[in-house]
Amino acid sequence: MGNRTTAPGAAASAAATASASGTAATAQRSPGRAKNPGQAPKAASTAGARTSGSGHAERVFLVQTAFAELGGSAHGPGEIAEFTGLDDSVVYRILQSGIYQRIFERVDRGLYRLRTSAAQLAFSALDHRLTGDTTQTALRALREATDGGLAFLYMVAPFSGAQRQCIDMAVGDSDLAELGMTPRDVLSVTRSLRTGASGRTILAYLPPVLQQRVLAEPVPDQAGPGVFRDNDALMASLAEVRDLGHALGYEECMAGWNSCAAPIMWDGSIMGSVLLLKPKTVMPQPPESAIEATKEAAAELSRYGAARPPANEA
Numbered sequence: 096m097g098n099r100t101t102a103p104g105a106a107a108s109a110a111a112t113a114s115a116s117g118t119a120a121t122a123q124r125s126p127g128r129a130k131n132p133g134q135a136p137k138a139a140s141t142a143g144a145r146t147s148g149s150g151h152a153e154r155v156f157l158v159q160t161a162f163a164e165l166g167g168s169a170h171g172p173g174e175i176a177e178f179t180g181l182d183d184s185v186v187y188r189i190l191q192s193g194i195y196q197r198i199f200e201r202v203d204r205g206l207y208r209l210r211t212s213a214a215q216l217a218f219s220a221l222d223h224r225l226t227g228d229t230t231q232t233a234l235r236a237l238r239e240a241t242d243g244g245l246a247f248l249y250m251v252a253p254f255s256g257a258q259r260q261c262i263d264m265a266v267g268d269s270d271l272a273e274l275g276m277t278p279r280d281v282l283s284v285t286r287s288l289r290t291g292a293s294g295r296t297i298l299a300y301l302p303p304v305l306q307q308r309v310l311a312e313p314v315p316d317q318a319g320p321g322v323f324r325d326n327d328a329l330m331a332s333l334a335e336v337r338d339l340g341h342a343l344g345y346e347e348c349m350a351g352w353n354s355c356a357a358p359i360m361w362d363g364s365i366m367g368s369v370l371l372l373k374p375k376t377v378m379p380q381p382p383e384s385a386i387e388a389t390k391e392a393a394a395e396l397s398r399y400g401a402a403r404p405p406a407n408e409a
Contacts, residue, residue, distance in 0.1 A: 154179075154189060155189050155193075157181060158186055158190070158193075159198070159209070161178045162175075162208065162209045163209075164302050164304065165178060165304065168202070169202045169203065169206040169207060170208070171206055171207070172205070172207075175190075190207050197210055229396070229399060230262070230396065231263065231265060233369070234246040234248060234263060234264065236392065237265070238265045238266075238267070240384070240385075240391075241384075241388055241389075244372065244373045244378075244385065245264070245267075245269060245372040246266070246369065246370070246392070247261050247263070247264045247266075247293065248367065248396070249261050249285075249356075249368050249369075249370060250366060251297060251365065251366060257288060257308050258288060259288060259297055259367070262367075285348060287314075288301075289310070289314065290315055290322050290323075290347055291347045291354065292342040292344030292355060292356035292368075293344075293368040293370040295323075295332055295336060295344070296336055296368040298333060299333040299334075299336035299342070299365075300337070300358055300360070300364075300365035301365060306330075310329065318348060319346040319348050319350050319352070320346050320350055321346035321347045322347045322348075323347070336358075340357060340358070340390060341356065341358075341389060342355070342357075343380075344356070345375075346375060351376075352372055352373070352374060352375060353372075353374075353375050353378050353379070353380070353381065354381075355370070355385055355386055355389045356369060356370045357369050357389045357390040357392070357394075358397075359397050359400070360397050361397065361400025366400060368393065369389055369393040371388070371389045
């Protein structure tokens with residue numbers, strides 16, 4: 096069946112997630128403003144579920160996180176207060192201070208959004224995490240461990256928030272034409288997070304608001320016969336990815352090719368995935384050895400995200 100994602104009997108592995116994954120550990124909700132007694136309980140958000148404490152700094156972090164997890168272009172103090180459990184006046188003061196500090200900007204009367212300086216902070220945090228030698232070592236090791244499988248490294252596209260891009264590969268003498276893929280296929284199929292084991296692996300750990308954005312997208316016309324077209328089945332596959340720590344793809348991106356992918360997590364956030372691709376005739380179903388080799392390559396690249404600086408640089 097084209098839409099299978101996991102091999103029977105595959106060993107389950109817990110996947111650590113945090114704010115960017117959309118699944119945070121449960122913590123006591125911070126004291127907030129009084130709610131309408133007749134209002135139905137709101138589903139716990141990952142921002143509101145974190146321990147907010149009484150410190151001003153923690154409240155500021157809650158407000159920043161709310162912008163990331165609410166989605167959309169702009170939000171008002173009341174909406175952020177409802178989401179975080181903080182008082183409206185506290186949120187308003189944080190927003191006004193953040194404008195001065197160039198963290199937030201007012202886009203309309205009563206509406207605010209994060210400034211692009213927030214993205215600059217993220218890029219600084221990622222600087223020097225991975226090098227070409229590092230990724231090639233991991234991908235070539237995966238290729239060797241899987242008897243010549245094609246290994247790819249996909250990362251979350253920095254300017255889309257809900258797409259991916261291939262940044263490195265170990266494919267030997269193979270090329271995209273050999274895979275039956277044109278440059279147009281690369282742009283229209285493999286960038287979508289709803290197609291392929293690597294895309295669904297990333298999608299499984301994104302916040303719900305981004306998942307819903309992806310589910311609203313049409314299936315790329317060039318997708319393979321095994322692509323998930325039913326959103327309920329797609330969402331069920333994401334839960335399976337989180338449970339097992341990997342995804343299996345059966346002709347999702349292109350006919351005749353099966354795949355296995357595992358997530359790359361940095362500081363508890365999804366950053367990308369490692370993909371193993373082999374012809375269906377050679378790999379009708381990924382064996383346990385291929386699954387474990389893919390997960391080990393992803394784990395190796397995940398370790399660089401949590402790496403501490405050398406003692407002389409600390």
